[in-house]
Amino acid sequence: MNIKEYGIIQANGEIMKYKITIFSFLILLIFLIGISISIGSVKIDIIDVYKIIIAKLFPFLNINNNEVLEYIVWNLRMPRVLGAIIIGAILASSGVVCQSILRNPLASPFTIGLSSAAAFGASIAIILGAGIAYGSYTFIITNEFFIITNAFILCLICSIVISIIARIKGTNPTVIVLTGIAIGYFFSAFTSILQYTSQAEALKAVIVWLLGDLGLLNWKKLIWISLGLIGIIIFIHMGWRLNAFNMGEEIASSLGINIKKIRAICIIVIGFMIAVTISFVGVIGFICLVSPHIARIIIGNDNRKLIIASSLIGSNLLLLSDTIARTIFSPLILPVGAITSLIGGPFFVYLLIKSRRMYWS
Amino acid sequence: MSLEIINLYSNYGLKTVLKNINLKINKGELLAIIGPNGAGKTTLLKCILGIKSYKGKIIYEGIDLSKISEREKAKIISYLPQFTPIIFPITIFENVLLGRLPYFWTIPKKEDIEFVNKILKDLNLIEYSNRYIDEVSGGERQRAYIARIIAQNSKIMLFDEPTVNLDLKYQLEIMELIRKITKERNTITIIAIHEVNLAFKYADRIVLLNNGEIICDGDPNEVINMINKVYEVNGEIIDLNGRPRIIY
Numbered sequence: 167m168n169i170k171e172y173g174i175i176q177a178n179g180e181i182m183k184y185k186i187t188i189f190s191f192l193i194l195l196i197f198l199i200g201i202s203i204s205i206g207s208v209k210i211d212i213i214d215v216y217k218i219i220i221a222k223l224f225p226f227l228n229i230n231n232n233e234v235l236e237y238i239v240w241n242l243r244m245p246r247v248l249g250a251i252i253i254g255a256i257l258a259s260s261g262v263v264c265q266s267i268l269r270n271p272l273a274s275p276f277t278i279g280l281s282s283a284a285a286f287g288a289s290i291a292i293i294l295g296a297g298i299a300y301g302s303y304t305f306i307i308t309n310e311f312f313i314i315t316n317a318f319i320l321c322l323i324c325s326i327v328i329s330i331i332a333r334i335k336g337t338n339p340t341v342i343v344l345t346g347i348a349i350g351y352f353f354s355a356f357t358s359i360l361q362y363t364s365q366a367e368a369l370k371a372v373i374v375w376l377l378g379d380l381g382l383l384n385w386k387k388l389i390w391i392s393l394g395l396i397g398i399i400i401f402i403h404m405g406w407r408l409n410a411f412n413m414g415e416e417i418a419s420s421l422g423i424n425i426k427k428i429r430a431i432c433i434i435v436i437g438f439m440i441a442v443t444i445s446f447v448g449v450i451g452f453i454c455l456v457s458p459h460i461a462r463i464i465i466g467n468d469n470r471k472l473i474i475a476s477s478l479i480g481s482n483l484l485l486l487s488d489t490i491a492r493t494i495f496s497p498l499i500l501p502v503g504a505i506t507s508l509i510g511g512p513f514f515v516y517l518l519i520k521s522r523r524m525y526w527s
Numbered sequence: 528m529s530l531e532i533i534n535l536y537s538n539y540g541l542k543t544v545l546k547n548i549n550l551k552i553n554k555g556e557l558l559a560i561i562g563p564n565g566a567g568k569t570t571l572l573k574c575i576l577g578i579k580s581y582k583g584k585i586i587y588e589g590i591d592l593s594k595i596s597e598r599e600k601a602k603i604i605s606y607l608p609q610f611t612p613i614i615f616p617i618t619i620f621e622n623v624l625l626g627r628l629p630y631f632w633t634i635p636k637k638e639d640i641e642f643v644n645k646i647l648k649d650l651n652l653i654e655y656s657n658r659y660i661d662e663v664s665g666g667e668r669q670r671a672y673i674a675r676i677i678a679q680n681s682k683i684m685l686f687d688e689p690t691v692n693l694d695l696k697y698q699l700e701i702m703e704l705i706r707k708i709t710k711e712r713n714t715i716t717i718i719a720i721h722e723v724n725l726a727f728k729y730a731d732r733i734v735l736l737n738n739g740e741i742i743c744d745g746d747p748n749e750v751i752n753m754i755n756k757v758y759e760v761n762g763e764i765i766d767l768n769g770r771p772r773i774i775y
Binding site: 180 | 573576577578596598600601604605606608615616617618621622625626629631635657659
């Protein structure tokens with residue numbers, strides 16, 4: 167056997183495992199899309215769901231469908247399902263990168279304060295009825311636009327502050343994590359004060375927002391949220407560099423990586439990804455933490471593969487959670503953030519117990 | 528073709544850890560830096576790599592190493608740190624491929640893969656190449672790390688305590704390997720090492736540091752006479768095939 171053949175054979179096992187994982191989660195996702203869209207106040211046959219989707223994606227096939235069903239599937243249910251897929255992927259991949267650059271298994275965009283900042287922004291808009299984007303509290307306008315822009319801007323500001331600290335204290339990830347946690351508490355304190363002093367209706371609106379809800383998604387919003395996918399592309403491009411990061415700062419430096427710069431860039435990109443998602447759908451946090459770890463247990467630590475696998479797992483997890491959230495006690499719709507933790511938590515613990523390898527030691 | 532260190536000073540806070548270091552190291556030369564704990568051996572390597580701030584100049588072939596980008600520097604200098612604080616569980620193949628990182632951005636080129644496979648074969652690591660790096664013995668792991676340094680194909684190689692935590696067999700094997708690649712690839716190789724006899728056995732030239740200053744710089748026979756004084760011990764110097772050793 168020559169060296170080339172050996173190289174191919176030795177790599178095959180890992181590549182096959184990765185391909186099988188990706189393929190399995192893709193199949194599961196396609197299946198979940200069908201199930202999720204078919205369930206609702208109007209029951210739709212799962213075959214019809216796929217037929218409508220195919221007809222929409224490939225209009226030249228001239229597949230005829232019932233127009234009412236087509237409207238329900240494409241205009242009412244599809245944005246929510248697609249939103250769950252996109253948001254799940256964005257949150258999960260940002261979690262992978264956050265854990266890698268901060269070399270901390272507990273790090274996630276949510277533990278470094280981004281969600282608290284966004285929550286504070288949304289709370290200002292909901293409770294005070296003002297948008298900082300609008301520049302003045304004298305305009306008492308409470309609408310969705312202000313909630314979204316406030317959450318987005320605060321989240322982005324938070325990520326910029328953390329990235330500046332990362333640029334200054336670049337070689338110490340613990341300082342960055344602790345700073346993020348402190349910033350998180352800082353914003354949470356403001357949110358608590360706002361909640362404490364707010365009226366009952368506004369308080370409920372804030373709490374509902376904090377629990378996360380995919381129900382308000384539409385095609386227009388999806389276009390904005392999709393911008394977060396750019397972050398995933400950037401991170402896939404950086405996969406090898408992130409691997410070097412995990413070898414430790416000294417090795418990464420010796421391999422030509424500007425630690426401070428890459429870390430600061432990643433935090434800004436993560437900030438954008440989180441801002442563009444949670445400002446539209448509220449705080450859905452657990453996916454960021456759990457999807458990367460589930461992917462690690464299944465396919466290992468290679469960031470190149472991890473970003474893609476984790477994104478798929480995040481998509482599946484959020485779509486499954488949302489489907490359960492809106493069907494289990496139908497017509498009552500439970501908060502998707504809570505369901506995500508309810509499903510993801512035990513599954514994660516199961517994998518941790520079953521897992522042979524330790525990924526963070 | 529040499530690496531020049533000119534009037535180098537470095538400090539941690541108020542404590543000066545390197546004072547007026549002047550060195551010129553030629554291609555194909557294996558230089559061992561020895562000295563008691565806290566002498567400044569690791570700091571010197573970190574200064575050369577550029578991850579520790581310093582005053583003075585470090586010049587390679589007329590290029591001031593503090594003036595070039597990390598990526599360009601990585602093509603010139605490779606570094607194996609003393610401790611690998613976290614053993615990041617990737618496969619040995621992936622670990623070695625990381626050495627090619629200064630040469631590609633997103634996807635390694637075909638030449639990179641072939642180069643890595645050749646190194647793995649040369650170092651008898653090919654059968655381990657799909658094993659996770661935290662699953663192999665300390666000696667194999669160190670060889671895999673050295674394979675990554677070779678993959679980087681740099682002109683200057685820095686090793687910080689490459690034999691630490693290894694048994695005698697692996698200590699000798701690793702030092703043999705470092706000497707072999709230095710001569711074959713005609714690199715400038717600098718090793719910071721505690722085990723003085725390994726330095727005397729394998730190095731072409733030895734720099735003895737103490738309290739951040741160069742006490743002695745020369746071939747092993749010149750330096751060995753200073754060992755007892757600097758380390759405050761009373762060892763007996765013997766000659767083994769023309770190279771000195773010290774017995775305690």
